[in-house]
Amino acid sequence: xxxxxxxxxxxxxxxxxxxxxxxxxxxxxxxxxxxxxxxxxxxxxxxxxxxxxxxxxxxxxxxxxxxxxxxxxxxxxxxxxxxxxxxxxxxxxxxxxxxxxxxxxxxxxxxxxxxxxxxxxxxxxxxxxxxxxxxxxxxxxxxxxxxxxxxxxxxxxxxxxxxxxxxxxxxxxxxxxxxxxxxxxxxxxxxxxxxxxxxxxxxxxxxxxxxxxxxxxxxxxxxxxxxxxxxxxxxxxxxxxxxxxxxxxxxxxxxxxxxxxxxxxxxxxxxxxxxxxxxxxxxxxxxxxxxxxxxxxxxxx
Amino acid sequence: xxxxxxxxxxxxxxxxxxxxxxxxxxxxxxxxxxxxxxxxxxxxxxxxxxxxxxxxxxxxxxxxxxxxxxxxxxxxxxxxxxxxxxxxxxxxxxxxxxxxxxxxxxxxxxxxxxxxxxxxxxxxxxxxxxxxxxxxxxxxxxxxxxxxxxxxxxxxxxxxxxxxxxxxxxxxxxxxxxxxxxxxxxxxxxxxxxxxxxxxxxxxxxxxxxxxxxxxxxxxxxxxxxxxxxxxxxxxxxxxxxxxxxxxxxxxxxxxxxxxxxxxxxxxxxxxxxxxxxxxxxxxxxxxxxxxxxxxxxxxxxxxxxxx
Numbered sequence: 001x002x003x004x005x006x007x008x009x010x011x012x013x014x015x016x017x018x019x020x021x022x023x024x025x026x027x028x029x030x031x032x033x034x035x036x037x038x039x040x041x042x043x044x045x046x047x048x049x050x051x052x053x054x055x056x057x058x059x060x061x062x063x064x065x066x067x068x069x070x071x072x073x074x075x076x077x078x079x080x081x082x083x084x085x086x087x088x089x090x091x092x093x094x095x096x097x098x099x100x101x102x103x104x105x106x107x108x109x110x111x112x113x114x115x116x117x118x119x120x121x122x123x124x125x126x127x128x129x130x131x132x133x134x135x136x137x138x139x140x141x142x143x144x145x146x147x148x149x150x151x152x153x154x155x156x157x158x159x160x161x162x163x164x165x166x167x168x169x170x171x172x173x174x175x176x177x178x179x180x181x182x183x184x185x186x187x188x189x190x191x192x193x194x195x196x197x198x199x200x201x202x203x204x205x206x207x208x209x210x211x212x213x214x215x216x217x218x219x220x221x222x223x224x225x226x227x228x229x230x231x232x233x234x235x236x237x238x239x240x241x242x243x244x245x246x247x248x249x250x251x252x253x254x255x256x257x258x259x260x261x262x263x264x265x266x267x268x269x270x271x272x273x274x275x276x277x278x279x280x281x282x283x284x285x286x287x288x289x290x291x292x293x294x295x296x297x298x299x300x301x
Numbered sequence: 302x303x304x305x306x307x308x309x310x311x312x313x314x315x316x317x318x319x320x321x322x323x324x325x326x327x328x329x330x331x332x333x334x335x336x337x338x339x340x341x342x343x344x345x346x347x348x349x350x351x352x353x354x355x356x357x358x359x360x361x362x363x364x365x366x367x368x369x370x371x372x373x374x375x376x377x378x379x380x381x382x383x384x385x386x387x388x389x390x391x392x393x394x395x396x397x398x399x400x401x402x403x404x405x406x407x408x409x410x411x412x413x414x415x416x417x418x419x420x421x422x423x424x425x426x427x428x429x430x431x432x433x434x435x436x437x438x439x440x441x442x443x444x445x446x447x448x449x450x451x452x453x454x455x456x457x458x459x460x461x462x463x464x465x466x467x468x469x470x471x472x473x474x475x476x477x478x479x480x481x482x483x484x485x486x487x488x489x490x491x492x493x494x495x496x497x498x499x500x501x502x503x504x505x506x507x508x509x510x511x512x513x514x515x516x517x518x519x520x521x522x523x524x525x526x527x528x529x530x531x532x533x534x535x536x537x538x539x540x541x542x543x544x545x546x547x548x549x550x551x552x553x554x555x556x557x558x559x560x561x562x563x564x565x566x567x568x569x570x571x572x573x574x575x576x577x578x579x580x581x582x583x584x585x586x587x588x589x590x591x592x593x594x595x596x597x598x599x600x601x602x603x604x605x606x607x608x609x
Contacts, residue, residue, distance in 0.1 A: 007416045013492030014409035018421055021406035024461045027446070028438075029428035035437025048444055049437075095332070102325055103318055111333045113592060118336055120587045122521035124542040125580045129339045132346060132359040138573065140342075143358030172336055176599055200321065225430070232524060237543070256435045260528060266436070273434035281431045301426055 039274035043266045059271035069255075070272065077251040080235075081227045083159065084166050089216060091171045096178035097208055101200070115172025123233025130165060130238055155248045158239065162249065165238055166231070181215050182208065218298045221291045225284030228276045232257060252276050340588075347371060347578040351571035359573070370574025374582060380533065381541070381582070388537040391455045392519040396512050399460040403511070404504055407469035408496055413479070429463040439528060454529040455537065459518050465511045472507035473500065509597035513590075520587060538583045545576050 008015065035049055042055040063070050095115075102108045121129075133140050134151040142148055151157060185207065193203050230251040239249045241258070252272060259269040292299040342361060346354065347370050349363035357364060374381065410418040410425070433441075438458070443449045477500060485495045501508075523539035530536055 004416055007414070011409075011412065011415045011417065014412055014415050015417065017405035017493075017496065018409040018417075020402035021461050021466070022421070022424065024402070024457060025424070025428060028457055028461070029432060031445075032433030032438040032441045033431065035433045035441050038437060038440070045444075049440060098325060098329055102329060103322055104326065107326070108329070111329055113595060114333050115336045116595070117340060117588065117591070120517050120521070120591060121340070121584050122523060122539055122542075124521075124523040124539045125584050128542075128545075128576055128580050129343060132342055132577075133339070135359075138354055138358040140359050143360070168336060168339070180599075237523070253435070257524070257528075260436060260439050269436050273436050277431055277434055284430045300429070301423075 036270075036274050036277060038266070038270035041270075043270065055267075059267040062268055063271045063275075066268070069250075072247065073250045073252050073255050073272075076248065077230055077253075078227060079159070080162065080230060080251065081223075083163055085220065085223055087163065087167060088170060088174060089220065091167060092174040093178055093209075093212060093216065095171055095175040096182060096212075097204060099175070100179060100182040100208075101204075112172070112176075116176070117172070118169045119173040121169075123231075123237040126165065126169070126233075127237045127240060130161070131240075134161070152240065152242055153244050155245045158245055158248045162234060162238065166234060169234075177219070178212055178215060181212055185211050214295055214298075218291055218295055221287045221294075222300070224287040225280060227283055228280045229253060343577050343580050343584075347574055347581050349574055351574055354573045367571070367574065369571040370576075370578040371581075373571055373575040374578040380536075383534055384536050384538045384541050387452075387535060388520060388539070391452065391537060392516050395456040395460055395519045396515045398456075399465075399515055400508055400512050403461060403466050404469050404501065404508065405496065407466050407473055408500055411470050411473045425463055425466055435528075443529070449529060450531045450535060451529070452535065455519075455522065455525055458525055459515070459522060465515065468511055469504065469507055472504060476507075477503045506597060509594060513594040513598050517587060542579060542583055545579060 038049055038052075039059055040054060040056065041049065041052040042058070043049065044052045047053075099108050099112060118126075131139070134142070134149075136142060136148070136150045136152070139151070141151075149157075151161070189207050190203055193207060198206065230253045232251075232253045235249055235251045235254040236257055239245050241254070242249075256269055256273060259265050288300050338361075342359065345361055345363065346359050348366050348368065349360070349370075350365035350367035351369060353360070353364040406421070406425070409415065410421045412418060442454055448454050481499055481503075482495055485499050486492075490498065521539065522537070523543050526537050526540040527543055530540060
């Protein structure tokens with residue numbers, strides 16, 4: 001103990017340097033964690049979180065009683081996670097390999113620069129771009145193909161629309177990571193394969209893909225911890241927060257945001273948040289454990 | 302995992318430019334267009350005549366071009382200028398402060414023989430695993446800290462992220478030889494001086510990468526603004542976009558708009574083109590700055606993305 005104190009005193013400059021981040025994390029991240037007790041309280045504005053009376057698990061009973069909303073948003077959250085992760089990973093890898101194989105490097109560089117741009121456009125802006133394509137009266141799709149589809153009232157179309165928007169937004173950026181792995185492959189491997197008579201496809205299948213597998217595994221596992229969290233802007237802004245579409249577009253994060261704006265249902269929302277945080281924690285621990293087993297050096301902790 | 306060296310594009314190894322390459326190029330071009338055309342449409346729509354849009358819908362080839370939308374937006378005048386100032390102020394303050402305190406933290410926890418660093422690392426990691434969620438945050442920030450309608454709520458929540466600290470720490474551990482720091486100490490430099498004069502300058506590539514990502518996050522943040530900001534003079538650009546309908550009405554009834562200007566617009570605001578013009582004004586600066594930072598953030602992304 002005395003050793004430890006001496007060591008800390010010796011490093012007092014480092015303690016001071018670590019202090020600002022320590023404080024920011026404390027007030028921005030740690031204190032709200034305590035706020036999760038709201039899930040077990042009958043929240044009253046005038047009393048605040050701590051003084052509001054305890055109500056045991058009433059909020060969770062409420063959750064189960066109105067399970068339709070809860071199940072719907074949980075289902076959507078998980079469904080979009082699966083769709084985005086599956087298609088996204090596939091496209092990331094395909095794009096990375098395509099750019100890597102392309103021999104006109106200068107052109108490839110320019111193309112890549114353009115492909116990354118969408119990730120930097122906020123969803124608050126993206127919603128207007130989407131609107132320009134699919135609005136009923138002035139949308140490009142309806143005008144060009146004369147379809148007259150009222151997209152903003154047709155909930156069954158939105159999983160597709162949101163997937164396209166999400167891929168447009170993130171694939172160019174997501175492929176960068178895989179390209180860096182490809183750039184690290186020893187070119188001698190390809191040369192040897194060529195001498196042995198392997199064609200392009202065989203080279204990709206036997207050299208390129210296997211070298212990407214570790215990175216794919218790690219990225220997939222690490223993303224598991226975020227199943228319960230969504231890209232709020234995509235679901236809140238791009239859908240214009242339209243109630244008619246909630247059946248297929250409401251995710252936990254957008255529900256909570258709505259509840260905050262409407263200042264309502266805090267008990268239900270707190271229970272949902274609690275569920276989201278706890279499931280997130282369990283998934284994260286599970287995912288990290290898996291990574292630890294497969295690729296120890298990539299585990300987060 | 303991520304290998305160092307040439308990280309953006311592999312040196313061309315097989316220089317054969319056969320027919321296959323052109324087919325590949327064709328598909329890549331298609332995807333590039335898929336990414337670019339929606340952005341191009343924004344520019345075209347912003348300069349399209351409102352009547353053309355009403356009649357033919359949005360189009361890449363409008364019947365008639367017009368400056369009316371852009372003019373209308375530029376006449377937001379004081380509010381637009383104000384929002385620009387707010388967004389720039391928040392972005393610059395948040396990014397610089399965040400970089401400074403995160404690199405100090407990253408430096409401290411990467412000191413060998415600093416026993417407290419183990420605790421600090423865990424303390425840093427926990428928020429990534431578990432957090433209170435939006436609702437608890439909202440209530441704590443507004444009712445307990447009393448920060449409703451305050452710039453602090455636009456800056457602080459985005460200032461420190463675990464991932465960014467890990468990226469910086471990884472860079473310090475892997476790319477800055479600790480002998481340099483020790484040599485400085487032997488030469489009599491204090492801890493602070495060592496950090497500011499030796500470590501920080503060497504950390505530049507990583508700071509550029511993290512800084513650009515942070516700046517984009519600040520620039521694009523609409524959610525905190527929507528939750529916490531109520532007064533007009535604190536509204537950042539993104540909020541102007543979110544409330545575009547209101548913004549345009551506001552503009553219509555605003556006394557700042559000279560009567561002559563209103564008459565020139567034909568009594569009405571060109572709604573569609575003005576909206577698109579606002580989008581340009583909001584996303585424009587990032588489009589302009591981004592190519593200069595591309596090489597940094599690609600490097601930063603790959604070196605730090607996975608824990609080293």
